[in-house]
Amino acid sequence: MGVVSEPTQHSDLADLDDLVVRMAGVGVRRGGNTLLADLDWSVELDERWVVLGPNGAGKTTLLRLAAAELHPTSGTVHVLGERLGRVDVFELRPRIGFTSAALANRVPGDETVRDVVISAGYAVLGRWREAYESLDTERADELLAALGIKHLATRTFGTLSEGERKRTLIARSLMTDPEMLLLDEPAAGLDLGGREDLVARLSTFAMDPDAPAMVLVTHHVEEIPPGFTHALLLGDGRTVASGLIDDVLTSENLSATFGQDLMLQRSGDRFFARRR
Numbered sequence: 001m002g003v004v005s006e007p008t009q010h011s012d013l014a015d016l017d018d019l020v021v022r023m024a025g026v027g028v029r030r031g032g033n034t035l036l037a038d039l040d041w042s043v044e045l046d047e048r049w050v051v052l053g054p055n056g057a058g059k060t061t062l063l064r065l066a067a068a069e070l071h072p073t074s075g076t077v078h079v080l081g082e083r084l085g086r087v088d089v090f091e092l093r094p095r096i097g098f099t100s101a102a103l104a105n106r107v108p109g110d111e112t113v114r115d116v117v118i119s120a121g122y123a124v125l126g127r128w129r130e131a132y133e134s135l136d137t138e139r140a141d142e143l144l145a146a147l148g149i150k151h152l153a154t155r156t157f158g159t160l161s162e163g164e165r166k167r168t169l170i171a172r173s174l175m176t177d178p179e180m181l182l183l184d185e186p187a188a189g190l191d192l193g194g195r196e197d198l199v200a201r202l203s204t205f206a207m208d209p210d211a212p213a214m215v216l217v218t219h220h221v222e223e224i225p226p227g228f229t230h231a232l233l234l235g236d237g238r239t240v241a242s243g244l245i246d247d248v249l250t251s252e253n254l255s256a257t258f259g260q261d262l263m264l265q266r267s268g269d270r271f272f273a274r275r276r
């Protein structure tokens, strides 16, 4: 089928300064498996990308490359202007906000919500200082308020619901004022109300011109917040389509990505999909 596959073109060299992620010919192989192959992808400062694909497509692997948590087996990855393999990743990571289920599992259950957020500024999980600066506390509380969970600041992480944990980790990912925000399935496990609330909050961030570049991984088009500008469809470790969301999100491309005959519908600024 006539699937669009348009790697983002950056003809003007000056544009390179605006790239927060640049992957060229990237492959990742582990234990005889090809997780990603021949991937070319760029993210600019003012772009908000959604990465969509079925289970096992390589989405988390892609995000871990962008988070400087993983090195490619082949090809080159630049993150925030630095080439992976030639940069101290411990200096790079505080410039990146990253939330994932793997991170949630590493948070100590007895940590308070406020400390989970504040400790991001120190690139640690778990409280390690007797007292944080009061500025840090103010910033953390501001972020908790923006995510609608300020009332949970003194609760321990282990007592939170799934949705409250997700919001705590998003607040944490914003604590360092990151230049790029990476969200791995932020709406997974949320009920309908929780999902809609999160989509609305992420949409507010996406439309804020001062917000960092964003990449959101999801399985569901329903979870794409209005304001997201670009989409990368991944299937079996390869790009199926990539580019402006309006060009890429089509029934045809979605069907090719998920290997089923799917129909995509748009209602206002939201997307919905079902099998034909």
Ligand SMILES: Nc1ncnc2c1ncn2[C@@H]1O[C@H](COP(=O)(O)OP(=O)(O)OP(=O)(O)O)[C@@H](O)[C@H]1O
Residues within 6 Å of the ligand: 030, 031, 033, 034, 035, 053, 054, 055, 056, 057, 058, 059, 060, 061, 062, 219
């Ligand atoms: N260390 C590893 N060794 C071998 N295979 C691996 C390894 N890590 C991941 N994989 C495989 O690579 C593929 C891609 O994994 P990845 O987690 O990136 O996919 P995903 O698109 O995020 O999937 P999901 O939507 O289910 O979270 C999967 O088939 C996974 O089993």
